[in-house]
Amino acid sequence: MLRKSITFLRDLLANNRTKDWFEAHRGDYLQAKEEYEQFIDRLIIEIRRFDPGIGNTLTAKDCVYRIYRDVRFSLDKTPYKRYLGAYIAPGGRKSELCGYYFHLEPDKAGFLNHSLWSGGVYAPDAKTLKAVRTDIYENIDEYKEVIFDPNFTSTFSWFGGDSVKTAPKGFPKDFPDMDLIKPKDFSFYKNIDEALLTSDQLLEKSIEVYRKMLPYNEFMNRSILYRKEMANDR
Numbered sequence: 001m002l003r004k005s006i007t008f009l010r011d012l013l014a015n016n017r018t019k020d021w022f023e024a025h026r027g028d029y030l031q032a033k034e035e036y037e038q039f040i041d042r043l044i045i046e047i048r049r050f051d052p053g054i055g056n057t058l059t060a061k062d063c064v065y066r067i068y069r070d071v072r073f074s075l076d077k078t079p080y081k082r083y084l085g086a087y088i089a090p091g092g093r094k095s096e097l098c099g100y101y102f103h104l105e106p107d108k109a110g111f112l113n114h115s116l117w118s119g120g121v122y123a124p125d126a127k128t129l130k131a132v133r134t135d136i137y138e139n140i141d142e143y144k145e146v147i148f149d150p151n152f153t154s155t156f157s158w159f160g161g162d163s164v165k166t167a168p169k170g171f172p173k174d175f176p177d178m179d180l181i182k183p184k185d186f187s188f189y190k191n192i193d194e195a196l197l198t199s200d201q202l203l204e205k206s207i208e209v210y211r212k213m214l215p216y217n218e219f220m221n222r223s224i225l226y227r228k229e230m231a232n233d234r
Helices: 003-015 019-024 026-050 126-138 140-147 202-233
Strands: 084-088 100-104 116-121 186-191
Touching: 003 019, 003 026, 003 100, 019 026, 026 084, 026 100, 026 202, 100 202, 116 126, 116 202, 126 140, 126 202, 140 202, 186 202
Parallel strands: none
Antiparallel strands: 084 100, 100 116, 116 186
C-alpha cells in the first residue's frame, strides 16, 4: 500500500548527505508524499467514525510533518528526515491533545522495524505534564483500568522516557502508585511489520490498533482540555 513511500525513503537513506540528490529526485518524493497523504486521508475518515472528536475538517495536509530537517542546532547535518510522519488529532500535527500517530521509517532493504503506530502524551510541556499527573492521581483506579486492560497491555509498549526519581512536586510521597505519575512522557507504540506496510490490510489493521488507543487518549485529553479551559477563564 505504501510501496512508493518505502522505496523513496530507502533511497533517501542511502543518499541523505546533501540536497543535490533530493532535488534530482523531487518527482519521486512528490509521488511518495502523495501516496502517503492519500493513506493518511483514509485513516482520518476511518478514525472519525469511532473518534469524532478529531473534528470534521481535518485532512492529511494538516497532519503530515515536513520532511525537511532543522539542522541549525543539531550535530546531525543530514538535510532530510529519514521518515514520514503524521499526527491525527484535533488541530493536526501542532495539536496539544492526544491523537493517533503513524510513523513510516524504513531501514535498509528488508528491515522496517522503525515504523510504528503511536498514541498518548509525547514530550508534554510543564503545565500539561502537571495536568495529566493530577488527573492520574485523582482518578487512579480509572487510569489503571485503562492501562492494565488486556487489549492495551497485549498491544502496546511504553516509550520509556525520563522519570523523576522521587515524588513529583505537589504529590504525596506515600502515594502507592507513584511509579505511574513519575514519567515525564506518557506515550506508547506498536511496531508495524514490514509485510503489512505493502499489504491491502494496512488500513484495517491500523484502525484496529488505533481503536485500542481511544480509552487512553480520552482519559488524557480530559485533563488537557480542562487545563486549557481553566486558563481561558482567567
